[in-house]
Amino acid sequence: MAKENAIGLEKTAYKGGKSTLCTGCGHDSITNHIQTAYFQANVNPFDIAKLSGIGCSSKTPAYFMSKSHGFNSLHGRLGPLATGVYSANRDLKLIGISGDGDTASIGFGGFAHLIRRNVPMVYLCYNNGVYGLTKGQFSATAEQEAVLKTGAVNPFQEIDLCAMALQLGCGFVARSFSGDAKQLVPLIQAAIHHNGTAFIDVISPCITFNNHEQSSKSFVAVKDHKVNLQELGVIESQDEIKVDYEEGELQMVDLPDGTQIYLRKLDSRAHNVNDKFAAMRLLENTTQSQELLTGLLYINENNKSLGDKLNTTDTPIRNLDLASIQPSNEKLKNLMKDFS
Amino acid sequence: MAKENAIGLEKTAYKGGKSTLCTGCGHDSITNHIQTAYFQANVNPFDIAKLSGIGCSSKTPAYFMSKSHGFNSLHGRLGPLATGVYSANRDLKLIGISGDGDTASIGFGGFAHLIRRNVPMVYLCYNNGVYGLTKGQFSATAEQEAVLKTGAVNPFQEIDLCAMALQLGCGFVARSFSGDAKQLVPLIQAAIHHNGTAFIDVISPCITFNNHEQSSKSFVAVKDHKVNLQELGVIESQDEIKVDYEEGELQMVDLPDGTQIYLRKLDSRAHNVNDKFAAMRLLENTTQSQELLTGLLYINENNKSLGDKLNTTDTPIRNLDLASIQPSNEKLKNLMKDFS
Amino acid sequence: MEKLTNKANIRIGTVNGTGSQSSNTIIIKSLFRMGVPVSGKNLFPSNIFGLPTWFQIRANESGYTSFSDEVDIVVAMNKDSISQDVDSLKAGGLFIYNSDLRFDEILLNDEHVHFAVPFKNLVKGVTDSIKLRKLLTNMVYVGVLARITGMDKEVIFSVVEDFFKSKKSVVELNQQAIEVGFKYAEENFNKDFYIQFEKRSPLADTVLIDGNTAGALGAVWGGCGFASWYPITPSSSLMEEFENYANQFLLDEKGKKNFAVVQAEDELSSIGMVIGASWAGARAMTATSGPGMSLMSEFVGLSYFAEVPSVTWDIQRTGPSTGLPTRTQQGDLRIAHTMGHGDGKHPVLLPASPEECFYFGKLALDVAEQMQCFVAVLSDLDIGMNLWMTKDLSSIDLGPIQRGKVLSAEDLKQMESFARYKDVDGDGVPYRTLPGTHDDKAAFFTRGTGHDESSKYTESSEKYEELMLRLKRKEKQSLEVLPKPVEKKSDQNASLGIIAYGSTDQAIDESLSILAQTACFADYLRVRALPFHHEVGVFLAEHDEVIVIDQNRDAQMKDFLVIEYPQFAGKIKSVLSFDGLPVRAKQIAEKISEVL
């Protein structure tokens, strides 16, 4: 019998439809990691809403968790879509999948304002430096001077989405790599528990249009230049038995629902994940040294979520009964006096 | 006789139509400073294109330099508009006027990508923390917990446009105050000479909807909390006589057209205007200390302009003769062999 | 001069941003409380301060209160608009003006009756505060006007009390200012001018309200749980009032909100949020004006194709482009009905009064959820921002909230299978489930790409054609829940028909009475929704000639009628008015005569 998680579900309960992406596409790996993460985090698929924009990346919600409602919406509009979904139902666990074209170009405004509103959700940007689905044009996250298979050179400075998210006040900012299950799975788990927008920029090479050595977003490049910030793990709050870890090298971060995330520092630079500014500096430095810094860059659990900012009721609006959403005629009658 | 500038124009040559803004609006002060700056910088109004979005701020190009072409376009679309105008005519001197609603909300994506492309222009954002023209709703630059005259409290974190511009790689980032002619006029002059997008965030109180003590963008607040980074001046390259200044406290910055900008440091913190990261830290610190930091935050003249990135011809495209824009039929005939 | 009782069109010219709004409201409310039918029209510039602005109050005992450009009384408080104000007044009209303005008296017209009032001096007696004097000046003209026209001071004072509510000192100060004006008029001007107001029995079951407020109340009482918007004139007040009243009436026991309002970063996002919220099960809406409609086009196409409910109020202003943001028009009919690329038409609701705004405030949410589609409510600046007399909203039966075909986990458990886009009932409308529904069959994958009945991706030509034909059937099906047209038959067995819609209704009513005086009789059909109901075709069939009145240049309603009823195209004629002002009864009557 297959192993069940704490809510009695097998891993297959988190499976989705067959992928139609290119064989070997980084995006498909992330699909797997998502399934693992949600399975391990004991989230009921019925409580999940999968949202996305348009692109190869945005197709992937069809490939995981078929028992969850999904919405593959419009190019660049994940931000507003998620804001609406959350507002109607605070209890849903939102996962949003976007691409670098979807987020950093057409959806940049929506992305910024989603973060500003701190809509609780896991936001994964599958970053390959190109528009995959439209056949490989440069995106805004392509590194300056990057070269495409076609020989085209990118003259524009890249947008670093992690730096942007930090600057915009995002309370959970991380970067990882599609091929790194060990890092990405716990990162997603931690993101699930974060009470606000949790942004993870996942470098996910496009093997068809952007997987050659001159590209910083290729498998080769990432393998050569990846720098891990820390080793990660998540302690699910249901879990009574503490994991076995070496003291002294660990940093624990409390998540609002009682879960804890632990970080094992591998790097000599001591990085305080609560120091936004340190995170920015790390990003700036690694950009200059052509390194690809991965790991949890920043976490801040003190930001209020959108629902709390707006002081909306704890009951999901979609579950309110008629009496709660429609005032009495008596009250209207009274009010009408103001208009006569 | 009124004084003429180096190209033989009187200051009146830089005047515009009558303002229809509220008497005392910060925006009108900036209008004056712009006229002074362009007059002093000896720019021929015929070579200027005034561009804007929509808002009280965006109306102002009608109030200065009537001899220049102007385009009051759509809400939030200054970025793409300017990119097109510049592309058609590299020789034009572009000045773009926007508001905080125009830039930080509906126009945020366009703003980011304008900077990424480094379109040479002076970009002034008249920042009052509200949508003036639509009667005073909060904008995205309103400080968290700010209070409106109506009593409304802003629950959202503010977007710091200078920090954004820095992060996006903008080569000229400054902040000033509508009432500070001494600082703003030389800043605009320096911006005119910058060969790329020069961004100046100008705090410009909306006296009708956002000018009370609880607002960080009111006259009172700015006066109380303004911290000057440095004293500024610009040495126009035509100018043979060096200005008289105290050695030792000055820093000179060479602008690409031979003009120089000098900074007199007033603040104890020594700020290196070529250090992007230092600028970011300054912004971060002052945000926390509720100070309003003004002055030139960052300058970098090494970024190529859009025209150079794209390798477009030095002649403005709009001036090319027919022969240059239409290849011969002979060439087409030859090419057709590929299609048979 | 013929004596005019309870029949006057008053035009008050002031400077934008000088606070004349309270005074004007007090005048109009007082007339209303005196039992005189009134309307108030605000003509304001697209700026915040310093430009000329007008408020027109039309009082008319016969109930004709649509906008009129024949002015009986002017109150001129703005030097910059003096000559316009003089020109606007009919011969024999009363011209009350601020004699401190120091304009050239040559501008005045001898054919008017003049009332020079030294406001500066008068207001000095009321307060020492320079700041307050500006506002109180406006109250002084209330007194002057009241005295000259015989308005009931008692009533005015009661309105002032209600207006400033709790603040007793403020009430008194304002009453004092009115008194000063009243006194001055009493002492300096003859009384009993030919224009007089007289108290009547109160207008029962009637309120004075603007369409945006009424629409907002319709949404509050219509179960709207989510609203998102981006500010734009003239729609902002709809959302601001929604938030305002929802904050009063939609709170839970702990004082937390049973709704959410999000000010979006632009209109692409505001409609996107609405679609997200509707999809997740809240009744949701947004409001905008023309430019926002353009920006919402892509998302509306998604709403159509993926069948996600959404509602947009378009408070129309004069287009195209930014146009005249503070002028009115019916120019967005075309875009509202056809928004988005590709095929597809959307239901459009066409309110003609605040009462209908209230009613449609709920109905739009019903239709969107019942038909799983986008619904546009096309109001306009005239209804939305002006004061209209309308039925007491609490006396209107909104009917039960309709949520359409939503399957719960319990429903699903009874079912063998569930396919999101299957036409189970043969009415073109499939069933949906909401995210968060705990059942194995509940989930489906919403997309704007080609999909089969189970919402699986497909590029199959057959499936696509099938889907598109069902959507077409659904368009027809929406007629079941959309409001039918309203017909007003002439009692003369007219062969002439008039078709119109929206805010022109009042003026058209009046224009028909004008035409009737020249023995020209017409039946009048007011369309309240697109697509057209059967009754529209019948009306066309039954009349020899039909004139369609559009408040736009392109005859947008006429075009839709011609498309739908090509067989009657030959007898359809068009009357247009598109100058940014509300249509005038006389103007319409003339234009109708011209095309006949």
Place this chain on the structure above:
Amino acid sequence: MEKLTNKANIRIGTVNGTGSQSSNTIIIKSLFRMGVPVSGKNLFPSNIFGLPTWFQIRANESGYTSFSDEVDIVVAMNKDSISQDVDSLKAGGLFIYNSDLRFDEILLNDEHVHFAVPFKNLVKGVTDSIKLRKLLTNMVYVGVLARITGMDKEVIFSVVEDFFKSKKSVVELNQQAIEVGFKYAEENFNKDFYIQFEKRSPLADTVLIDGNTAGALGAVWGGCGFASWYPITPSSSLMEEFENYANQFLLDEKGKKNFAVVQAEDELSSIGMVIGASWAGARAMTATSGPGMSLMSEFVGLSYFAEVPSVTWDIQRTGPSTGLPTRTQQGDLRIAHTMGHGDGKHPVLLPASPEECFYFGKLALDVAEQMQCFVAVLSDLDIGMNLWMTKDLSSIDLGPIQRGKVLSAEDLKQMESFARYKDVDGDGVPYRTLPGTHDDKAAFFTRGTGHDESSKYTESSEKYEELMLRLKRKEKQSLEVLPKPVEKKSDQNASLGIIAYGSTDQAIDESLSILAQTACFADYLRVRALPFHHEVGVFLAEHDEVIVIDQNRDAQMKDFLVIEYPQFAGKIKSVLSFDGLPVRAKQIAEKISEVL
């Protein structure tokens, strides 16, 4: 079986992303060089790799090369689509298939002639490189097909040479692979099947090209100085080819570019950049498909109202919403003509072939500058991305570049005054100046708000009305520079008329010949632009019955005709085809018969 010479519809089924494109191009080019009229239609999924994809080559000596679903020959290389491929083939058709695929032979149809080819083994002999084998497998089927159908090997080899140009080794390797296939067929299959190709005299003055490339060349030779775009299928290749050819042909002495191409961050920005560039004096365009059209709506309204030239190519795909991104449709006619809120209609160009794409590539820029307006060029996926035979583009006279009414500093010096929006010539088209013009009179302030003749802000009702009426006149005036419809008269004095537009042209031509066989004759008018020219009305007047063929569900062209010609509404009928595939001649003939 009747012998078919130079008349076959070949369907090649492969897997997306396996590089069959070169092989297919070589086949079609070879037929073309053999003097056989051909077309090539790509049926591909909206994904990058692994799904079924087809290439259909229709060779037809009579010149009928529109898409047909009657297939004579299948080359089946994809296991996943075998049964579809079998089903698509007519009885007696030739079924060439990869015998390595290991599908159940029961799927095959006895009524077909079968050719099993062991590609894996065959290609092994050609190269040791596993990577290359995949590609060369496709070349092997070229050889097999060539041999079976009697194609000229010489010609094929010459095409291979030209295709791989300089790379000799590549040429040889591919030729070798073709040879292997050829040999295999020679040794294993009978020859002289009833479908045979024979060499004819070359097709003079003709090229084989897709509409997007042709449109791009039209822009390069049409003086386009600025192009901005956001990638979207099926329009991307138009911009990529523009940049490609501009990089070759529009350089200055120093090798710098006499043009600029900017990949925008979205479609709102791409059209915004175009408007900025046009305003500043460059001829400018963008290209997109449906979703981009929706997003461009607001800016297009500005282009209309502020009279700034702009051009958008809409390479239509199947809508609404994201729809079927790799299928074709004529669904954007409505949005293209009416984009934006408020009143206003825009000129639309309707190319029916790559030749017209080329011509309109320049003409659109001319019209936009001459009329100072937005111009939409409505191509579609079928024209844009498929291979069509078309006139050698270099033999088409594009005429001189037209820049419209632009005043230089010299012009201004001769003039007393300049007012940007004054209708000096009485044709509705005012004069403009460009920024950077050194003259005191040159400057004006462009705005999307109400403006007078001097472009000053105004809210005046009269000025607004005047402006809107002039813009309406300008819409009519655009007919002077828009292409007239093309009429093909039946020689039978037909009382039946057919009206159509765009890519359905070829199929309609063929369908008329089919109908003629049943003694049904019709005149055919192909509309090439909106608004309609006088000739369209004449055509309607002169025919008893007129059938309008729309490749969309909503009969969008029919609707515009009914609106414009209500007097003929009664005799206009509609034929629709909207399944995402190019229309088929037989299908159209049948549908026409049905409605008659």
